[in-house]
Amino acid sequence: MTLKYVGQNITRPDAVQKATGKALFLADLKLPGMLYAAILRPAYAHAKIVSIDVSEAEKEPGVVKVVTGKGCAKKHVYGDNIRDQIPMADEKVRHMGEALAAVVATNPHAAKEALKKIKVQYQPLPVYVQALDAIDPKAVPIHEKAGDYWHLPCFTPKNGSNLANYYHLIKGDAEKGFQSSDVVVEGEFKYPFGSCAAIEPHGSIVWFHEDNTIEIWSSSICPFIIREEVARVYGRPESDVRVHIPEVGGCFGYKSDIVVEQTIAYIASFVPGYPVKWVATRKEDFTSTLLGHGMLIRMKIGAKKDGRLMALKTTVYHSTGAYSDTGVHVGNAAAHNSGGAYEYPNCDLETHLVYTNTPPIGAWRGYGHPEAMLAQERLIDILARKLKMDPFVLRDKNYLGPGKETALGEKLWETNGDIRKCVAIVKKAVFDKPKPKEDADYCYGRGFAAVMKSPKGAPFSSKGAYVKFNADGSVVVNCGGAEVGQGLRNVVRLVAAETLKIPPERIHVYTEIDTQFSPWEWQTIGSMFTKQGGRAVMRACLKAIEQMKQTASQALRCDVDLLEYDGEKVFLSSDPSVNVPIEKLVRGYMYENGMTVGEVVQAVADARLPRYSGYDEKGQGSMGVSYTFGAQAAEIRIEKKTGKIIVDHFASSFDVGRVIQPQQIRGQVTGGVVMTIGAALTEEVRFDKDGKLVNPFFRTYRFPTIKDAPKRQTVEFVETPGTIGPFGARGIGEHPVIGAPPAILNAIYDATGIDFFEIPVTPEKMKRALDAKADGGKR
Amino acid sequence: MAEKITFTVNRVPRTVEIEGWEKLIDVLRDQLGLTGTKQGCDDYSCGACTVLLNGKAENSCKVFAKKLNGAEVLTIEALAQGTKLHPIQEGLIEAGAVQCGFCIPGIAMRLYSLFERKLDASETEIIDALEEHLCRCTGYESILEGAKLAQKKMKAQN
Numbered sequence: 001m002t003l004k005y006v007g008q009n010i011t012r013p014d015a016v017q018k019a020t021g022k023a024l025f026l027a028d029l030k031l032p033g034m035l036y037a038a039i040l041r042p043a044y045a046h047a048k049i050v051s052i053d054v055s056e057a058e059k060e061p062g063v064v065k066v067v068t069g070k071g072c073a074k075k076h077v078y079g080d081n082i083r084d085q086i087p088m089a090d091e092k093v094r095h096m097g098e099a100l101a102a103v104v105a106t107n108p109h110a111a112k113e114a115l116k117k118i119k120v121q122y123q124p125l126p127v128y129v130q131a132l133d134a135i136d137p138k139a140v141p142i143h144e145k146a147g148d149y150w151h152l153p154c155f156t157p158k159n160g161s162n163l164a165n166y167y168h169l170i171k172g173d174a175e176k177g178f179q180s181s182d183v184v185v186e187g188e189f190k191y192p193f194g195s196c197a198a199i200e201p202h203g204s205i206v207w208f209h210e211d212n213t214i215e216i217w218s219s220s221i222c223p224f225i226i227r228e229e230v231a232r233v234y235g236r237p238e239s240d241v242r243v244h245i246p247e248v249g250g251c252f253g254y255k256s257d258i259v260v261e262q263t264i265a266y267i268a269s270f271v272p273g274y275p276v277k278w279v280a281t282r283k284e285d286f287t288s289t290l291l292g293h294g295m296l297i298r299m300k301i302g303a304k305k306d307g308r309l310m311a312l313k314t315t316v317y318h319s320t321g322a323y324s325d326t327g328v329h330v331g332n333a334a335a336h337n338s339g340g341a342y343e344y345p346n347c348d349l350e351t352h353l354v355y356t357n358t359p360p361i362g363a364w365r366g367y368g369h370p371e372a373m374l375a376q377e378r379l380i381d382i383l384a385r386k387l388k389m390d391p392f393v394l395r396d397k398n399y400l401g402p403g404k405e406t407a408l409g410e411k412l413w414e415t416n417g418d419i420r421k422c423v424a425i426v427k428k429a430v431f432d433k434p435k436p437k438e439d440a441d442y443c444y445g446r447g448f449a450a451v452m453k454s455p456k457g458a459p460f461s462s463k464g465a466y467v468k469f470n471a472d473g474s475v476v477v478n479c480g481g482a483e484v485g486q487g488l489r490n491v492v493r494l495v496a497a498e499t500l501k502i503p504p505e506r507i508h509v510y511t512e513i514d515t516q517f518s519p520w521e522w523q524t525i526g527s528m529f530t531k532q533g534g535r536a537v538m539r540a541c542l543k544a545i546e547q548m549k550q551t552a553s554q555a556l557r558c559d560v561d562l563l564e565y566d567g568e569k570v571f572l573s574s575d576p577s578v579n580v581p582i583e584k585l586v587r588g589y590m591y592e593n594g595m596t597v598g599e600v601v602q603a604v605a606d607a608r609l610p611r612y613s614g615y616d617e618k619g620q621g622s623m624g625v626s627y628t629f630g631a632q633a634a635e636i637r638i639e640k641k642t643g644k645i646i647v648d649h650f651a652s653s654f655d656v657g658r659v660i661q662p663q664q665i666r667g668q669v670t671g672g673v674v675m676t677i678g679a680a681l682t683e684e685v686r687f688d689k690d691g692k693l694v695n696p697f698f699r700t701y702r703f704p705t706i707k708d709a710p711k712r713q714t715v716e717f718v719e720t721p722g723t724i725g726p727f728g729a730r731g732i733g734e735h736p737v738i739g740a741p742p743a744i745l746n747a748i749y750d751a752t753g754i755d756f757f758e759i760p761v762t763p764e765k766m767k768r769a770l771d772a773k774a775d776g777g778k779r
Numbered sequence: 780m781a782e783k784i785t786f787t788v789n790r791v792p793r794t795v796e797i798e799g800w801e802k803l804i805d806v807l808r809d810q811l812g813l814t815g816t817k818q819g820c821d822d823y824s825c826g827a828c829t830v831l832l833n834g835k836a837e838n839s840c841k842v843f844a845k846k847l848n849g850a851e852v853l854t855i856e857a858l859a860q861g862t863k864l865h866p867i868q869e870g871l872i873e874a875g876a877v878q879c880g881f882c883i884p885g886i887a888m889r890l891y892s893l894f895e896r897k898l899d900a901s902e903t904e905i906i907d908a909l910e911e912h913l914c915r916c917t918g919y920e921s922i923l924e925g926a927k928l929a930q931k932k933m934k935a936q937n
Contacts, residue, residue: 011872018880019868019887021815021855028814109800198915199819199827200881249817249881250915282820485879485916663875667921671878674918698824698913706909706919713920 005497006727009663010504012490014247014483014511023247026203026219031275034205035064037267038111039278040101040118041287042093045129045357045691046142047122049091052101056117060103062110066118067102067270078229078262079325082151082164084143085360087266093122094142094322096691097287097359102267104276127691131296131317131354134162142322142355154615155328164324165353167332169619171407177311177346181302185383189299190758191371191741193319193685194292195285196364197703198484200249202289203279204261206268213240215275218261219248221482222523226261227515233262234269245513251484252675253363254290256525257326286696290326291685292364294319294356295334299375301344307389307397309345312407314338314372316351321360328353330361333368333456336619339407340376341419341450341629342398347407349619357691363525366734367456370676370741377449377742378757381749392427395450396420400629406454409620412627414720417655417730419450419629421718425653429714430633435750441640445751448633449739451654454624455526455609455731462608463529464519465536467496467544469586469601473568475502477540478510480521481533486733487664488529494660495534495726499541501567519604527731530660531626532607534726539605548585551598555580555589609724626722628730630654632673632739636747643767647677647744651714652736657722658729665732669715672736677710678703680741680759786850788813789857797844804828804839806847807854815855815884819913826912829885830854836892836911855884858891866936867891870929871922878916886912890926894933902927 017023054066069088077083088099101118105111128134134142139162143149146157146164155165178184205217214230223243231238248255260280268276280289295318302311316334320327335349364370384391400406402414426448436444466478477496481488489509497504510518521533545565552570553560556578564573571579580589588598613622635649652669659665682702686694695701721728745756754769785794788811795810807813807830816839819825828839831853839852858865864872867890877883886909893900893908900908905926914922 009875012877014880015872015877016864016868018877019864019872019883020859021813021884023880024814025817025881027818028808030812109798196915198879198881199825199913200817200879201819248879249819250879252915282822282825487878663921667875667878667917670918670920671916672918675915697822698820699822703913703915704919705913706906706923709919713918 001727003498003727005504006494006658006660007662008494009661010490010494012487012664013493013509014489025200025247025249026217027279029205029217029246031205031207033274035104035106035271035274035276036108036111037102037104037264037276037278038108038115039099040115042089042096042098042100044093044122044124045096045127046125047093048125049089049093050121050123053119054101057103057114060110060114060117062105062107063103063114064106065104065270067104067267072266076233076266078233078258080225080257081328082149082155082157082325084146084149085323085325087262095357095359096693098322099263104267104271127357127689128162129319129356129358129687129691131319131352131356134356135352135354142357162355163352164320164355165328165331167335167351167619169336169347169349169407171409171620172346174311174313174346174348178302181310182305183383183386184300184302185379185386186300187375187379187757189297189375189378191293191295191374192759193294193358194364194679194683195685195701196252196254196292197701198250198252201280201282201285202255202260204264205275205277206265207275208269208272210273212236213242215242216261216265217244217246219255220245220259220261221248221251221256221484221525222258223513223515224480224520225523226258229258230261230265243515245482248482248484252365253292253367256363256523259289282698283696286685286701287359287693290362291321291359292361293371294358294361295371297334297371297375299338299379301379301383303383303387305387307387307394309342309398311346312339312344312349314349318351318353319356319358320353321356321358323360324353324355327361329456330363330368334372336408336623337369337452337454338372338376340373341400341452343400343404344407349407358687365672365675366737367526369453370738373449373451373738374741374759378745381746382755391448400452406624408623410622410624415723416627417629417657418718418720419631419655422629422631422653422655423450425716426631426633426651429651430635430649442637443640443751445636445747446633447743447746447750449743449746451630451632451735451739452627453527453735453738454627455528457526457528457609457612458522459612459614461522462606463521463533463536464604464606465533465540466519466604467540467602469544471583471587473583473586474506474508475500476508477537478517478519479533479537480513480518481529482513482524486668487661488533490664491530491534491660492537495537496541498727499538500545527733527735530729531725531731532609534729535607535724536605538726539607540603543603543605544601547599547601547603548582551585551589552580554597626724626730628654628656628732628735630735632743634740634743634747636744636751638748638751638766640770643763643770645681645748645761645766647710649712649714650710650740653716653718654732654735655718655720656730656732657725658719658727659717660729665717666715668732669736670713673713673740674704674709676737676740677708677744680744680761682760682762684760782845784844784848786847786852788852789854799845801844802840803842803844803847803852806844807839813854813856817881817884819881824913826889827882827885829888831888831892836889855887858887866932867929870932871925874921874925874928876917876921876925882912882914886922890929894930898930898933898937900930
């Protein structure tokens with residue numbers, strides 16, 4: 001298929017506004033009569049609230065209202081999967097980032113100052129930071145009556161236990177699989193707490209209007225979920241809640257699901273008539289939104305002597321934080337995707353999702369995949385050593401592909417992509433040349449990881465598109481997909497241009513989301529916009545073309561199936577000189593006497609993944625539907641004196657089906673790779689034993705600067721068309737973050753002979769391990 | 780205690796009333812409506828709020844407003860001339876460095892400060908300047924490329 005516009009590097013529609021500082025983000029918005037909220041965070045991570053005294057705070061200058069959570073647990077419970085959240089602590093606090101009280105004032109400074117005057121008395125309870133501690137039967141339950149919360153039938157919260165959910169997937173017979181294996185390898189892996197750490201912190205504005213409608217602005221990617229949940233809690237029709245999403249300054253997962261909005265709505269409900277604004281400090285963005293990961297993974301794999309994988313056993317302990325609603329699917333996804341890019345005939349995969357006294361876990365780019373594949377890809381390398389087999393050969397014997405079946409029980413086809421082509425590209429870029437010899441200062445290593453990613457969505461998840469033709473033949477496309485930097489507006493523009501055969505410069509794409517005008521979309525997650533949103537755009541465009549043909553058939557007095565469309569006109573296929581230009585069709589066709597027939601050309605469509613399902617009794621189901629495969633590899637250098645690990649070159653290749661915009665897709669990959677070079681080498685959100693987050697700043701939560709980025713990245717794509725996305729395209733947003741940690745850890749082994757099972761491998765840890773090795777393991 | 784300060788912002792003299800706790804970023808964003816300058820952190824580590832203060836790149840979240848009397852401040856809003864973008868903005872856009880865009884105003888001002896001072900800055904010097912900025916989207920490849928493209932464009936204009 002030759003394409004005219006898809007595959008072109010057109011400038012993204014939001015670039016100029018952003019580069020001139022004119023683009024409006026949440027913090028930039030000012031509304032008439034605006035008030036400002038500041039939120040008090042508890043001094044304990046787990047405690048009963050004995051009393052809160054706000055009388056002094058109420059007297060402070062500029063203070064309009066002081067709010068506590070007293071009684072809110074009775075009517076304000078919320079959550080999409082498990083309703084275990086409340087907007088403000090009531091009776092007890094469950095983590096130190098929770099909202100405990102709030103001050104509304106005439107300016108943000110006055111609000112913050114008044115917080116200092118609130119006096120709270122607590123009765124401390126034992127604090128649990130890690131799942132394994134909280135799951136102990138003797139542990140004090142963080143939620144006493146978790147089992148009583150409303151929850152989807154597939155989840156299993158229980159009263160008196162910190163086990164928020166237990167998920168178990170069975171494929172074949174893992175026990176028999178291990179019995180028939182010649183070799184078994186196992187390990188315990190740790191993917192610690194992390195922050196998505198977008199440069200724009202979370203924020204929200206909520207306005208309870210006098211006419212009982214509610215208006216909300218938020219730096220979020222799920223306006224329609226916010227609308228639904230706020231409407232439910234405050235007993236309003238959804239149509240009376242209007243949610244705006246301005247520009248979003250990065251997401252990477254943690255601005256999905258409802259996060260801070262219920263809290264700000266609760267605060268604003270005490271001052272109806274006034275818009276209340278709250279923007280997280282960086283510290284609050286760490287402590288009081290969503291974190292990522294927090295997983296301990298025990299994994300065991302069994303194989304035949306010839307390298308055939310026979311069985312996989314995975315046990316995930318997920319420290320999911322004080323509220324499990326946003327973490328429950330992440331934990332499940334880590335288990336059911338833990339086979340990675342390989343076929344295992346026998347699987348026994350489980351996740352213990354455990355309440356802990358830490359901020360809730362939510363989506364973090366990759367959604368369970370990076371954690372699981374750190375374990376899988378490290379163990380495959382270890383297995384290859386045990387089998388004395390080239391790890392590329394071992395992997396090649398087991399890749400998922402046409403005719404193979406995933407752990408979820410889904411069959412794969414050629415249209416799911418070709419991992420072997422990606423492997424060949426990466427292998428050539430990194431391994432098909434001699435490795436530098438160790439010298440006085442450095443040792444050198446190379447490591448590989450195969451990547452599999454499926455979306456984690458919901459069966460009802462859909463994305464809408466609205467296409468409107470203007471009188472001059474130009475086009476407006478409106479969708480509900482949140483632009484967070486990934487460049488989806490250009491995807492919309494290119495897909496519409498290609499389908500409508502109209503140049504992209506004549507297609508205008510929406511700039512903000514407003515639930516009053518935007519087509520419905522569940523939420524912009526799971527690397528699904530190009531595939532699903534793009535498909536919706538394509539379907540709407542095709543409907544619009546059909547409308548023009550219908551009208552033209554009346555104008556030209558012929559059957560509609562004799563007509564063709566070329567972006568400028570509708571014409572008779574047997575005689576193109578008989579035609580109507582589209583400008584004469586878009587408002588209906590007007591005869592010479594002024595009489596007009598035909599529909600105004602505007603069309604709505606949506607798209608969902610086909611046959612996406614929930615879990616069956618074996619924990620399986622159609623929950624991938626669309627898979628993307630790829631390969632990644634790292635060339636590293638380790639400074640022997642300091643233990644510092646330098647990534648000199650990183651190579652990535654993914655079978656994305658179709659590249660829509662080459663510059664943007666490269667940017668997704670280079671950015672994702674650097675993001676998880678951070679996860680592999682420096683990033684960890686740390687808690688002390690009291691549950692205090694000790695490094696809630698960029699100086700202490702170190703993520704890569706330009707000097708930590710590899711000097712060179714190889715990024716190449718394979719384009720085996722898929723069947724769902726527009727022009728064969730698949731998702732790519734999350735995929736680049738999956739392979740870097742295992743590839744780097746495999747490279748560390750290659751350089752030093754030292755196996756790491758947890759990240760980040762900081763210079764200190766590396767140096768200690770090098771010294772211990774030099775001492776012959778005596779230290 | 781409120782006090783009045785007079786300083787120049789984007790070549791226009793401004794007098795504003797400030798409180799003792801206010802920083803330059805608060806005056807720019809809240810009082811003057813210049814929201815192109817962004818706040819991403821609390822510990823002077825992200826660089827998103829970078830402006831030119833008396834000709835030098837500075838974190839505007841670091842500078843107390845009361846010290847601004849007589850100062851000259853230049854923000855991202857002054858970089859383009861009408862609809863004509865500055866070559867730094869063009870370079871960053873053409874290289875694909877604008878993704879979420881939250882870090883871009885600060886980076887643009889840093890590069891402006893660097894290239895106004897030293898148009899033939901070496902790649903190492905450019906990287907040293909960019910190290911003051913955090914970006915979570917791009918992996919920095921396109922930012923460096925955009926900086927070099929901007930430098931080339933500025934040289935061609937000279």
